[in-house]
Amino acid sequence: MLLEPDAENEVAYELCQLLGRAILPIGQAGDGAAGTAFFFQHPTGEYLLTAEVLARAEVGEIGLRPSVTEPAGVAADALVLPAGLWAHRPGVGVAVMPTDGLHERAAGQGWRWRTQPVPDVVAAGADDIARIGAEPVSVIVLALGVRADGARPLEVAVERAVRAGGGLRVTGELPAGYVGAPVFGVRADPAGEVELRCLGLVLPGEGGHPVATFDRIIAELSPGD
Numbered sequence: 001m002l003l004e005p006d007a008e009n010e011v012a013y014e015l016c017q018l019l020g021r022a023i024l025p026i027g028q029a030g031d032g033a034a035g036t037a038f039f040f041q042h043p044t045g046e047y048l049l050t051a052e053v054l055a056r057a058e059v060g061e062i063g064l065r066p067s068v069t070e071p072a073g074v075a076a077d078a079l080v081l082p083a084g085l086w087a088h089r090p091g092v093g094v095a096v097m098p099t100d101g102l103h104e105r106a107a108g109q110g111w112r113w114r115t116q117p118v119p120d121v122v123a124a125g126a127d128d129i130a131r132i133g134a135e136p137v138s139v140i141v142l143a144l145g146v147r148a149d150g151a152r153p154l155e156v157a158v159e160r161a162v163r164a165g166g167g168l169r170v171t172g173e174l175p176a177g178y179v180g181a182p183v184f185g186v187r188a189d190p191a192g193e194v195e196l197r198c199l200g201l202v203l204p205g206e207g208g209h210p211v212a213t214f215d216r217i218i219a220e221l222s223p224g225d
Contacts, residue, residue: 011186011194012140012156019182021116025063025144025152026050026180034152036143036181037062038201039099039117042221046117048097049217050180051203055086055095063144063152069106070114079105089220093203093212096221118182124197126215132168132185132199136160139170141202143181152177161185161199161211168199168211179204183211 026037037050054060060081066073079102086095099113106112138160145155159172161183170183185199200213 007194008138008140008158008186011184011196012158015140015142015184015196016154016156019116019118019142020154021065021068021114022118023142023144023154023181024048024065024068025177026054026060027063028054028057028060033057034146034177035179036177036202038142038180038182039115040120040123041117042120042123042218044221046099047221048099048102049182049201050095051201051212052088052090052093052095053204054180055083055088058083065152065154068113068115069111071111072114074111075106075109089217092216092220093210094201094217094220096217118198122184122196122198123214123218124185124199128185128197129168129199129213129215132161132163134162134164136162136171138186139199140184140186141170141174141178141181142184143174143178143202145175146177168213169205170202170209170211172208173206174202174209178202179209 022038024037027034035054037048040047040049061078063078064075069075086097141157144152159170161170179202181202183199185197200211203210
């Protein structure tokens with residue numbers, strides 16, 4: 001089901017306010033690959049999630065936006081991440097990192113994270129995913145784009161998603177930096193209230209983007225990841 005443009009824009013604005021500090025820029029040292037990672041709070045712990053293709057380099061980094069540190073802007077611009085910190089789930093297309101080490105590194109440097117993790121309560125289950133068919137539905141992607149000067153601003157893309165080939169697919173071509181970003185589905189319930197679910201995260205693709213859905217991501221999470 002598609003929402004009216006005004007409703008889509010209103011939800012997109014609210015997402016930025018509620019979850020803007022869940023989002024981090026991620027890159028690989030030595031090349032131009034850039035994407036998005038985000039914090040996710042699950043009953044088994046807090047995790048950083050991104051597309052697996054972005055976590056293959058021997059050395060990568062996550063950018064530290066001033067708004068996600070406390071005191072604001074006290075940390076370096078980026079944290080270097082050895083590849084071994086990620087648990088790879090190539091069958092799903094995601095990389096997972098428990099955030100305990102990130103919090104320990106921050107404490108050792110005299111600051112702490114100030115984030116807004118995507119909560120488990122909005123993570124889409126199998127039933128939510130199954131409701132999406134061949135008819136397009138409204139989705140919102142919250143990401144850190146890539147400007148010509150290298151800046152990574154928080155951006156929102158209002159797109160469409162459909163079921164395709166047994167999975168979900170964002171039909172539009174997303175800008176640079178959006179791979180790894182969370183995809184939120186929005187729909188109106190019978191009472192007219194808007195329901196929000198995080199469907200999963202953006203994977204690389206041509207002519208659109210597959211979505212690694214949250215029902216499959218959660219099945220791969222464990223306290224030992």
